[in-house]
């Protein structure tokens with residue numbers, strides 16, 4: 001299965017490159033979702049528009065592991081860009097980079 005990366009002003013503002021990350025719960029190690037990380041730096045917040053298959057998470061106020069019920073972050077609006085995001089609590093997730101063969105660049 002191939003995943004398409006979004007190319008927009010948010011990505012451009014972060015150096016115009018992205019990686020696809022698999023996000024896991026740190027406590028129980030269950031895979032949670034795939035995430036498009038734009039640009040360099042640590043993962044301190046997750047933008048809702050970068051969560052792949054985000055449909056079921058749209059209305060959540062908290063980011064929670066469905067398996068072990070650990071709370072991973074809280075929803076807020078990142079004001080600088082007016083984007084819905086989850087602010088991650090410290091050390092609640094594990095991330096692994098997905099190989100590029102799964103990624104398809106959109107033009």
Ligand SMILES: [Zn+2]
Pocket residue numbers: 025026027028029030065066067068069070
């Ligand atoms: Zn968990």
